[in-house]
Amino acid sequence: MVEAHRSMAIMSENYKRYLGPTIDPETMNVISFNEVINRNLLLGMGDKVKVKVSGSEVDEQMNGIKAAFPDKDQFKNALLSQGYTTKTLEKEIRENLILQKVSDMIGAEVKITPDEIADYYADYKYTMFQGQPLENVQAQIEQGLKAQKGSEIYAKEMSKARSEMKLEDLDKTFDNYIEKEEFEFDGIK
Numbered sequence: 517m518v519e520a521h522r523s524m525a526i527m528s529e530n531y532k533r534y535l536g537p538t539i540d541p542e543t544m545n546v547i548s549f550n551e552v553i554n555r556n557l558l559l560g561m562g563d564k565v566k567v568k569v570s571g572s573e574v575d576e577q578m579n580g581i582k583a584a585f586p587d588k589d590q591f592k593n594a595l596l597s598q599g600y601t602t603k604t605l606e607k608e609i610r611e612n613l614i615l616q617k618v619s620d621m622i623g624a625e626v627k628i629t630p631d632e633i634a635d636y637y638a639d640y641k642y643t644m645f646q647g648q649p650l651e652n653v654q655a656q657i658e659q660g661l662k663a664q665k666g667s668e669i670y671a672k673e674m675s676k677a678r679s680e681m682k683l684e685d686l687d688k689t690f691d692n693y694i695e696k697e698e699f700e701f702d703g704i705k
Contacts, residue, residue: 522599523555524548530590555615557677562614565621577609619666622673626665633657 525586527548585591595605636657645653680692 525553525599527551553681553683554674555611555677557674557681558615558618561612561673561677562618565618567614567617569610569617569620573613574606574609578606578611579606585637619670620667623666625669626662628658628661628665632661635660 524545528541528544533542533545540595572666581586582591585594592602597600600608633654634650637653
């Protein structure tokens with residue numbers, strides 16, 4: 517539960533920074549809590565496919581963070597002000613690396629065919645690409661299509677994981693933050 521509270525607090529602060537102080541706190545809590553759920557589901561996917569992160573990968577990132585501070589005391593003070601210890605930061609770095617590797621694996625599954633590139637180019641030749649030859653924009657098209665398909669695979673996998681998840685021993689304060697169906701209209705929820 518401590519992890520969920522800390523993660524929600526950090527995410528809420530980030531949302532406030534980007535969206536301003538007028539965002540509804542309850543909406544922010546729902547978004548933040550569901551981000552925590554998604555993060556844990558992705559970590560579970562990483563476990564399932566046996567994603568490994570080496571100590572040297574974590575050390576490299578940790579050393580990069582430490583290097584941003586003039587001395588150890590300022591580094592430790594910054595950690596404490598964010599609610600971290602060295603161990604919890606290392607754990608978060610390890611988890612972030614796992615999440616990145618899972619994301620990379622999802623992206624690696626994406627295959628784009630020449631026909632898909634040609635169709636996309638034909639659709640956007642005179643708008644997005646301003647009449648440029650296919651050779652000049654092919655890499656951009658392939659990258660865009662890979663990102664789109666990767667997002668679709670990610671959404672499908674997350675939807676599947678969410679339908680299979682079981683929230684057990686959930687603190688009652690979190691009950692209101694779980695995404696729920698609000699309405700159904702014309703077969704759409």
